Structure formats: structure tokens, C-alpha cells
Amino acid sequence: MAQTTYLEAIRQALDEEMAHDPSVVLLGxxxxxxxxxxxxxxxxLARYGWQRVVDTPISETAIVGAAIGMSYTGLRxxxxxxxxDFIACCFEQLTNFAAKSHYRWGAPVPxxxxxxxxxxxxxxxxxxxxxxxxxxxxxxxxxxxxATAYDAKGLLKSAIRDNNPVLFFEHKFLYRRxxxxxxxxxxxxxLGKAAVRRExxxxxxxxxxxxxxxxxxxxxxxxxxGIEAEVIDLRTLLPLDRETxxxxxxxxxxxxxxxxxxxxxGIAGEIAAIVCAEAFDxxxxxxxxxxxxxxxxPSAPALEEGxxxxxxxxxxxxxxxxxx
Amino acid sequence: xxxxLTREQQLELYYFMRLNRALEERLDRLARQNQIVGGLFSSxxxxxxxxxxxxxxxxxDWIAPMVRNIGSLLVRGYKPREIFxxxxxxxxxPTHGRDxxxxxxxxxxxxxxxxxxxxxxxxxxxxxxxxxxxxxxxxRIAMTWIGDGGSSTGAFxxxxxxxxxxxxxxxxxxxxxxxxxxxxxxRQVPLRDLADRARAYGVTSAIVDGNDVLAVYRAxxxxxxxxxxxxxxxxxxxxxxxxxxxAQHDPAEYVPKKxxxxxxxxxxxxxxxxxxxxxxxxxxxxxxxxxxxxxxxLDADVAFAEASPMPGAKEAGEIxxxxxxxxxxxxxxxxxxPKDELLPPKSVVDARWTVTxxxxxxxxxxxxxxxxxxxxxxxKARRARG
Numbered sequence: 040m041a042q043t044t045y046l047e048a049i050r051q052a053l054d055e056e057m058a059h060d061p062s063v064v065l066l067g068x069x070x071x072x073x074x075x076x077x078x079x080x081x082x083x084l085a086r087y088g089w090q091r092v093v094d095t096p097i098s099e100t101a102i103v104g105a106a107i108g109m110s111y112t113g114l115r116x117x118x119x120x121x122x123x124d125f126i127a128c129c130f131e132q133l134t135n136f137a138a139k140s141h142y143r144w145g146a147p148v149p150x151x152x153x154x155x156x157x158x159x160x161x162x163x164x165x166x167x168x169x170x171x172x173x174x175x176x177x178x179x180x181x182x183x184x185x186a187t188a189y190d191a192k193g194l195l196k197s198a199i200r201d202n203n204p205v206l207f208f209e210h211k212f213l214y215r216r217x218x219x220x221x222x223x224x225x226x227x228x229x230l231g232k233a234a235v236r237r238e239x240x241x242x243x244x245x246x247x248x249x250x251x252x253x254x255x256x257x258x259x260x261x262x263x264x265g266i267e268a269e270v271i272d273l274r275t276l277l278p279l280d281r282e283t284x285x286x287x288x289x290x291x292x293x294x295x296x297x298x299x300x301x302x303x304x305g306i307a308g309e310i311a312a313i314v315c316a317e318a319f320d321x322x323x324x325x326x327x328x329x330x331x332x333x334x335x336x337p338s339a340p341a342l343e344e345g346x347x348x349x350x351x352x353x354x355x356x357x358x359x360x361x362x363x
Numbered sequence: 364x365x366x367x368l369t370r371e372q373q374l375e376l377y378y379f380m381r382l383n384r385a386l387e388e389r390l391d392r393l394a395r396q397n398q399i400v401g402g403l404f405s406s407x408x409x410x411x412x413x414x415x416x417x418x419x420x421x422x423x424d425w426i427a428p429m430v431r432n433i434g435s436l437l438v439r440g441y442k443p444r445e446i447f448x449x450x451x452x453x454x455x456x457p458t459h460g461r462d463x464x465x466x467x468x469x470x471x472x473x474x475x476x477x478x479x480x481x482x483x484x485x486x487x488x489x490x491x492x493x494x495x496x497x498x499x500x501x502x503r504i505a506m507t508w509i510g511d512g513g514s515s516t517g518a519f520x521x522x523x524x525x526x527x528x529x530x531x532x533x534x535x536x537x538x539x540x541x542x543x544x545x546x547x548x549x550r551q552v553p554l555r556d557l558a559d560r561a562r563a564y565g566v567t568s569a570i571v572d573g574n575d576v577l578a579v580y581r582a583x584x585x586x587x588x589x590x591x592x593x594x595x596x597x598x599x600x601x602x603x604x605x606x607x608x609x610a611q612h613d614p615a616e617y618v619p620k621k622x623x624x625x626x627x628x629x630x631x632x633x634x635x636x637x638x639x640x641x642x643x644x645x646x647x648x649x650x651x652x653x654x655x656x657x658x659x660x661l662d663a664d665v666a667f668a669e670a671s672p673m674p675g676a677k678e679a680g681e682i683x684x685x686x687x688x689x690x691x692x693x694x695x696x697x698x699x700x701p702k703d704e705l706l707p708p709k710s711v712v713d714a715r716w717t718v719t720x721x722x723x724x725x726x727x728x729x730x731x732x733x734x735x736x737x738x739x740x741x742x743k744a745r746r747a748r749g
């Protein structure tokens with residue numbers, strides 16, 4: 040059987056959820072006839088028709104607002120951002136309308152807002168960002184960042200079935216670069232549970248999305264030098280799986296957090312605070328972070344390469360920490 | 364259009380307007396006693412719009428009120444005690460003290476979507492409600508309100524455009540009360556009639572005297588009928604005047620005295636009372652009875668609210684409870700059509716655009732649009748209306 044790409048896994052999740060539940064509907068720009076800018080909704084209009092696959096005007100506020108409204112009638116809309124950078128256009132609908140709805144007046148908002156984020160494809164400051172932390176700072180939302188094809192499919196299914204607004208940050212660098220065999224049967228990956236991708240005793244590397252793969256590459260290189268890194272894939276940033284992180288740190292006593300998002304206010308700071316509060320006595324070294332610098336994502340290939348963390352920069356930091 | 368309201372219904376319109384005003388007088392009094400939590404936004408002078416428009420809806424329809432639409436909430440079945448406890452942030456209020464003012468809602472029987480303070484955002488949301496109801500096969504419409512000020516937000520324009528292009532069964536009531544906080548309408552919008560906003564989106568619009576409850580009712584009924592029939596959204600501009608400040612703290616000294624006097628002479632309730640009397644639809648005795656009944660209801664409900672407890676934060680985790688739905692709600696859409704219409708093989712379509720107008724100025728033919736078969740039907744109906 041042919042292996043399934045990360046992108047095809049997302050398409051399959053949408054297709055299978057739409058097939059099993061007619062209340063799942065899609066909204067977004069160019070998602071119908073065209074099948075989405077990256078093809079994540081390819082073929083779905085032909086299968087499910089104009090009422091369930093809605094091509095919208097270029098109006099992110101209307102897309103997310105309408106998704107919220109549809110969810111109040113009991114539907115489960117999935118809205119696409121053509122690029123996750125454009126989620127800034129509907130910040131208000133997400134942070135003030137969707138996020139506060141259940142708390143304020145007991146109205147659940149079972150929507151998913153999904154789309155491609157992340158850099159590595161030389162797409163410049165407006166098509167490469169990692170805007171997840173604006174929303175991790177918003178109680179009422181859930182934030183998911185899959186790193187594998189298996190997870191992309193299983194987490195998206197859980198997101199669609201969840202009764203809360205879920206922001207689903209796909210990583211466009213992984214869309215066609217990651218492939219794996221997926222089980223033929225229906226499965227879901229629960230939100231809020233991290234995965235240990237590699238076991239090790241010398242230090243813990245916590246990461247997510249594309250940086251998981253760079254972290255695993257670094258861990259493989261370090262193993263050749265006798266340094267055994269444990270690698271954790273967060274999978275969901277909100278809610279954050281504290282237990283998996285803490286259990287690993289208690290074992291390895293050292294923590295390196297890696298993310299492609301910029302440094303200040305990134306998830307690394309939050310994880311460091313949690314570990315300091317809960318496992319300070321277990322630490323045998325400083326908590327270290329490898330992140331993008333505090334800058335927009337630059338366009339030129341050489342600049343973007345300098346901006347993004349990579350296996351070498353992660354391995355350098357890990358080596359330094361392991362020897363501390 | 365003929366007015367088809369019975370005498371009882373016409374008296375009920377009076378009841379709701381009078382209840383709206385009397386209830387807000389009580390809120391005003393409670394505010395002076397420091398019993399109100401958060402801002403208090405008066406709808407004095409605008410009661411005919413809240414009441415007349417909501418009165419035109421069917422029981423299953425959806426509304427999303429703005430902060431000055433207490434009258435609409437009353438028409439949809441909210442009790443004064445709910446409004447009092449909400450504004451007093453009591454534990455038994457509709458939001459259990461988590462929000463204030465008219466920020467309340469009910470996904471259940473009353474179909475009320477709670478507003479947020481940011482203006483315009485309800486328009487895309489209620490467009491979604493309208494589209495959701497349509498997908499489920501329900502013959503329900505969505506109604507919401509916006510002010511002259513709120514009509515300048517991006518959400519207003521994105522929402523109205525999307526509603527128009529989808530022919531959503533949405534009725535938008537634009538209450539032009541002449542003032543956005545302290546800024547007169549002429550300094551906000553270079554249009555005499557805000558109904559002209561609708562023309563940019565090909566949306567049908569009407570202008571109505573917002574201080575004439577029967578005129579508002581008729582316009583809203585006609586709009587609701589059109590939306591329900593599948594002819595797309597309607598915008599109603601209701602001309603009126605905000606007779607108090609933006610909120611209770613604001614004495615509104617920026618409003619010219621003459622303007623206030625002009626509108627005071629056109630008070631919607633006094634005017635309707637005169638019409639009922641002139642039409643011999645009630646006696647002085649009947650009016651006294653309605654007014655007395657309202658005061659009795661309000662006495663009881665204010666007492667109820669005053670005796671209601673404030674919420675506490677003593678229990679561990681109390682503040683964070685309810686941020687997420689953790690299985691507390693079962694989401695079950697009310698399908699009123701066979702679901703298999705939305706599943707293959709019945710849902711299968713030819714996923715191609717039918718482009719009948721190539722867009723050039725030369726050879727312009729009567730308006731045709733990029734369309735597909737379902738929308739074509741609506742477009743035809745719209746063209747027929749001109």
C-alpha cells in the first residue's frame with residue numbers, strides 16, 4: 040500500500056469525518072472547485088456538494104464568524120485559513136467570540152480552524168509564521184500542532200469531534216515531505232496528550248511540528264557521540280501535557296525546549312516555568328531553549344536558514360547541556 | 364402590506380414597549396443605589412425598534428440582541444428577573460455572574476445568541492446561524508441589530524457581503540440613533556441614509572421610522588418573510604434617537620438641546636398610546652391595568668433579584684469552571700431534512716463553476732453571475748425583484 044503524506048492524512052480525516060457525520064461542513068477560500076491552495080480539500084466538493092463545502096469571499100472574519108454561528112445550530116464547521124498567518128484577520132472572532140462563549144453563557148463552539156503554518160519554504164513574512172502562541176494565551180481555545188501524518192489525521196478527527204474551538208496548525212514544510220503507513224480503520228489521537236518519540240537518559244528535548252523532526256535528527260547524531268536524548272512531541276500546546284514533560288525531566292534531569300516560533304513568549308518559557316515550579320530539585324542544569332530569533336520570518340533562503348533552528352543548532356545546544 | 368395584527372397583539376406591543384421602558388427605569392434606580400455591575404446602556408426612545416422587530420419573528424427563529432435590545436429579549440420570552448439578576452451579576456443570573464448587561468443567550472428554546480462588546484461581530488455569526496438553519500432544512504431566519512456606529516466596522520461589511528453572496532436568511536436591523544457615543548452620524552458616515560450600505564452588497568434594504576412601532580413591525584415582517592422564502596438578507600434602517608448618553612455615566616451634553624426636544628416630541632410610546640386611543644383599541648382603564656400589571660411584575664422581580672445571592676469564588680477551581688465544554692453539552696442538530704441528501708451518492712456534484720458572464724464591459728448582458736445550480740435559483744428570484 041502506498042504511504043500517506045501528512046497532507047493526504049489531513050484530506051482523509053476531513054473526508055472520513057464528512058462521510059460519517061453530515062453535520063461536518065467546510066468553509067474557506069478556494070477550498071471547493073480548486074480544492075484548497077495546498078489541496079487539503081481536494082475532491083470534497085464533488086463528493087459532498089455545494090452546501091457542505093463552501094467557497095467564501097476573502098473574509099476571514101466572516102469565515103470564522105459564520106463557522107461559530109453554524110456551530111450554534113449544532114453543526115461542526117471546519118474553517119480553512121489559506122495560510123495561518125491570515126488568522127490575525129479573525130483574531131477577534133476567535134479570542135472574543137469563540138473562546139469566551141462557553142464560559143460566558145454556556146454555548147459550546149465546536150469548530151476547527153485549520154491551515155498551514157511554519158517556514159522552510161521561502162514564503163516570506165506573511166506566509167511562514169507560527170502564530171500559535173497568541174491562542175495558547177487564550178483560555179477557551181485548544182491548540183494542536185501535529186508532527187506526523189498519523190497524528191495529523193488522528194488529531195484532526197479528535198478536533199472535529201471536540202465540543203470546543205480548536206485551532207489546528209498544520210506545518211506546510213511537512214505536507215509532502217512526511218509519509219507513513221496509516222491504519223486502514225478509523226482511529227483518533229486524543230487532544231492534550233504528548234508522545235515520547237525517542238527514549239533517552241541524558242537529557243529531554245521537547246518540541247513539536249517540524250522541529251520535532253529536526254530534534255529527532257539531532258538526537259540520532261548525539262547517540263553516535265554517546266549522548267542519549269529523550270525526545271517529546273507535544274502534539275497539543277493547549278491543553279499542555281505537563282505530566283509527560285515532568286516525568287521525562289525527572290528521569291533525565293535536563294531540559295531543552297525547541298520551537299520554530301520566535302523566542303519571547305514562546306511555549307518554551309511556559310514549559311520552563313512549569314518545570315521550575317514542579318521539578319526544580321530534579322534539574323541538573325539550566326533549562327535551555329532553541330528557537331527562532333525575535334524577528335519576522337525573512338524571505339531570502341539564506342536569511343530564512345539563519346532564522347530557523349535546525350538539527351545542528353539543536354545538537355550543539357544539547358551537547359552543551361549534556362556536558363553541563 | 365396590510366396590517367394584520369389583532370387588537371390583542373397591538374396591546375401586546377404596547378405591553379412590551381412599556382415593560383421595556385419601565386424595566387429600564389428600575390435598572391436606572393438600581394444603578395443609583397450601586398446595585399448594577401458594569402455599564403448600563405439605556406434604550407430610552409428606541410423601544411419601538413427592539414419590540415416591533417422581534418415581534419415579527421416566528422418561535423423557532425434566532426436573534427442576537429445588541430446591548431440596547433432588552434425589548435427584543437422580553438419579546439423572546441426573557442423575564443424581567445433574568446435581566447435584573449444579569450445586570451446585578453447575581454449567582455442565579457443567566458450567566459451566573461460571569462458577564463453583565465444584555466450579554467446573555469440561550470441555545471435552547473429561545474434561540475438567543477449572546478452579543479459581545481465588539482460591534483459588528485454578530486453579523487457574520489448570525490449569517491452562520493442562518494446558513495446552519497438552512498442546511499439543517501429548518502425554515503428559520505436569524506435577526507440581529509447594529510447601530511450607526513457599528514456599521515463602520517470591518518465585521519459589518521464582511522458579514523453583510525457574505526450573507527448576500529450566500530443568500531442567507533438574515534434580517535439586519537440598523538438602528539440609526541444618530542450618535543456613536545459622542546460622535547454624530549455625519550462625522551462617521553458620509554451618507555444620509557445608512558440603508559445605502561446595503562446597496563454595495565446587492566442587499567435589499569428599507570428605511571423605516573424607528574419611533575413608529577407598527578411601521579417597524581411591518582418592515583421587519585416583510586423582511587423576515589423575504590428572508591424565509593430564500594430571497595436573501597434584508598437590511599432595515601430604523602431612524603431614531605438615543606435619548607440618553609452612551610451609558611449611564613455619560614450626561615451626553617454634546618447633544619444639541621433642540622435635537623433632543625425634537626425627538627422627545629416623537630417619543631415612540633407616547634405616540635403609540637395616542638394611536639391606540641385614536642383607533643379606539645383600548646380604554647383608559649385598560650391602559651391603567653396594563654401599566655399596573657407591569658409595575659407589579661417589576662416589583663416582584665426586583666425583590667427577587669435583590670434577594671438573590673452574589674456568586675462566590677470560594678470553591679477550588681470555581682473561577683476556571685466552564686472555560687471548556689467537557690462533556691457538559693450534547694450537541695445534537697435538529698435535522699428537518701433527510702440527512703442522506705448531504706451524503707454520497709445524493710450529494711455528489713460536478714465540481715465546476717458555471718461562468719455565464721465573462722466580465723467585460725462591452726456586450727454587457729442582464730446581470731448574471733458566477734454561479735452554480737442551487738444559487739442560480741436564488742439569483743433568478745433576486746433578479747425578479749430587481
